[in-house]
Amino acid sequence: MKNTIKEVDESVNLPKVSLLGQFFTLMIGLLVVIGAVYFALGWAVNVVVDHLSHETYAKLQQRVSQHEFLPVAKKMQQLQDLLDELVALSPNPDLKLKFRVLCEPQFNAVALPDGSVVFFEKLLRSIHSENELAMVMGHEIGHYISRDHMKVMGRGILLVLFSMLFQMEDVDWVGPSTSMYHAKYSQHQETLADEMGANLVHKKYGHISGIESFFRTMETIDMDEHGHKHPGKFVSWFSTHPHPQDRWKHLKQQWKKTEGEGKETFLDLSEIDLLCPPKASSQAH
Amino acid sequence: MDLIIFMILVGVGFATGTIIERKHFQSIRLRERRHLNLVTTSTKITDPEKNISDAILVSGSVVVSVDYFKRVLAALINITGGRVAPYETLLDRGRREAILRMKESAHAWGAHSIVNMRVQTSTIGNQNGKNSLGMVEVIAYGTAVK
Numbered sequence: 001m002k003n004t005i006k007e008v009d010e011s012v013n014l015p016k017v018s019l020l021g022q023f024f025t026l027m028i029g030l031l032v033v034i035g036a037v038y039f040a041l042g043w044a045v046n047v048v049v050d051h052l053s054h055e056t057y058a059k060l061q062q063r064v065s066q067h068e069f070l071p072v073a074k075k076m077q078q079l080q081d082l083l084d085e086l087v088a089l090s091p092n093p094d095l096k097l098k099f100r101v102l103c104e105p106q107f108n109a110v111a112l113p114d115g116s117v118v119f120f121e122k123l124l125r126s127i128h129s130e131n132e133l134a135m136v137m138g139h140e141i142g143h144y145i146s147r148d149h150m151k152v153m154g155r156g157i158l159l160v161l162f163s164m165l166f167q168m169e170d171v172d173w174v175g176p177s178t179s180m181y182h183a184k185y186s187q188h189q190e191t192l193a194d195e196m197g198a199n200l201v202h203k204k205y206g207h208i209s210g211i212e213s214f215f216r217t218m219e220t221i222d223m224d225e226h227g228h229k230h231p232g233k234f235v236s237w238f239s240t241h242p243h244p245q246d247r248w249k250h251l252k253q254q255w256k257k258t259e260g261e262g263k264e265t266f267l268d269l270s271e272i273d274l275l276c277p278p279k280a281s282s283q284a285h
Numbered sequence: 286m287d288l289i290i291f292m293i294l295v296g297v298g299f300a301t302g303t304i305i306e307r308k309h310f311q312s313i314r315l316r317e318r319r320h321l322n323l324v325t326t327s328t329k330i331t332d333p334e335k336n337i338s339d340a341i342l343v344s345g346s347v348v349v350s351v352d353y354f355k356r357v358l359a360a361l362i363n364i365t366g367g368r369v370a371p372y373e374t375l376l377d378r379g380r381r382e383a384i385l386r387m388k389e390s391a392h393a394w395g396a397h398s399i400v401n402m403r404v405q406t407s408t409i410g411n412q413n414g415k416n417s418l419g420m421v422e423v424i425a426y427g428t429a430v431k
Contacts, residue, residue, distance in 0.1 A: 003324050003332065008317060013377045015370035019358060020299065022370065026361040 049147045057147070061115065074101045074275045078268075082130065083117060083137050089203045090141050090196070097144065099137075103276035107221050109136050111143040113153045121276045126217050129264035131210025135197045142196025148189050191250060198251045207262030208255050215244040294353045302352025306374060313381050320388045324398035325427065331400055337430045341394060344426035345386025348409060349379045379423035380404055391429035402427030 052060065080099040087095050098116045106120040117140045127133045143149055202208050324332065331337060351359070355371035362369050383404065391399050402425060409420040 003326065005321055005324070007321065008381065010377075013373060015368065015373050017370055019355070019371055023354070023358045023361070026358070026365065030361065030364065 046151050049150050076101050076271060078271055086134060086137050086141060086200045089200055090145060092145050095144055101275050109140055111140040111149045113149050124269060124272055128213060129210050130267040131201055131205055131264045132214040133267060134201045134204060135211045135214050138197030138200035139193045142193030145196060146189060146192055194247055194251060198255060205262055209262045210264045211251060212248055215248040218244040295357055298353030302354055309378055316385050320392060323388050323392055325402055326400055327402050329401050331430055332398060335397055340428050340430045343387050343391045343399060343429040344424060345383045345390060346422060346424040347379055347382040348420055348422045349375055350420040351375050375421060379421055383423040383425040387425045394429055396429035396431045399427040399429050
């Protein structure tokens with residue numbers, strides 16, 4: 001038998017494709033698929049939450065409420081009464097909401113899935129009248145009535161499901177939901193919440209005075225001492241919310257015929273110094 | 286932060302993996318040419334024209350590992366399915382290196398050929414975990430005759 005001596009033919013076993021090209025193709029493809037599935041499921045969550053019956057939704061809300069999302073937030077009975085009053089005037093007077101204060105230097109307020117309306121210290125200290133406060137409370141009540149907080153939580157849960165699918169460890173489902181003060185609602189959701197806020201302020205006081213001054217406060221907080229804007233510094237409210245001027249313009253148009261100038265109600269917020277000692281807060285600044 | 290670490294690992298893996306693999310293939314080609322005349326077959330039949338005075342078992346084994354970039358690429362291909370090119374080069378390097386080591390061992394002994402050659406592979410490390418295919422051992426063995 002003859003034995004032919006021959007060099008190894010590399011064209012048989014070695015791949016001819018570019019590994020880097022294959023990597024980028026697969027990565028981009030995977031990201032597109034994940035994005036498509038995420039948005040499809042996010043849309044599905046919105047549809048499902050909107051179409052849940054009151055009974056089912058109440059059960060879901062009750063279950064979620066068992067988890068306290070921000071245990072460090074403090075009670076403030078004086079403002080709880082105001083919140084209850086506004087809820088009673090809202091389209092869903094059976095809503096059970098808890099007013100909470102978080103001693104953090106942020107100009108923000110959030111509606112958490114456990115029914116907590118959480119005001120951050122800086123926002124509370126920037127409020128000048130009860131009317132302004134009622135506007136923010138009404139805005140958050142608007143989010144509850146539109147079930148926005150549950151929709152955002154649904155997306156948070158989806159995120160965790162994705163991370164579990166790709167074996168990213170140390171992820172718990174509560175995690176994304178507890179950081180819900182970073183929750184992003186769409187501008188449309190924010191506009192609807194604004195309308196609800198103004199509606200409740202009008203129902204309670206007979207006018208919408210105080211709302212404009214609140215939006216002005218928002219604008220000034222977004223500026224430095226020279227009056228220049230801080231792009232990106234103040235993200236909590238403005239990142240997804242329309243610009244304060246536009247928000248006020250929109251509400252003004254809505255209430256053009258019926259609004260009347262009225263007197264703003266004085267608000268004593270001295271209790272906040274007991275909850276969040278000023279010394280600690282100034283150090284935090 | 287996790288994403289940055291991931292990207293750095295992929296980048297470093299790609300750069301080092303490519304350089305090491307290129308150098309390894311160069312070395313393999315050079316040594317294969319050097320030992321081209323050492324007849325190596327998988328049959329049990331020896332060349333009848335050559336007298337056999339002695340025979341020994343020769344073997345060569347190697348453990349090779351893929352870089353992080355190839356591991357990630359293989360994981361991506363695992364999702365879509367298809368030819369797992371990053372592991373094909375790994376196994377090709379492993380097989381050829383093991384055969385070369387076996388040949389070098391036989392050459393040092395003074396063999397004129399190797400018969401009944403066999404190649405076997407096995408994975409090393411946690412075989413149930415997600416990194417089970419990271420390292421592979423290839424062993425080549427046969428009977429060297431002179």
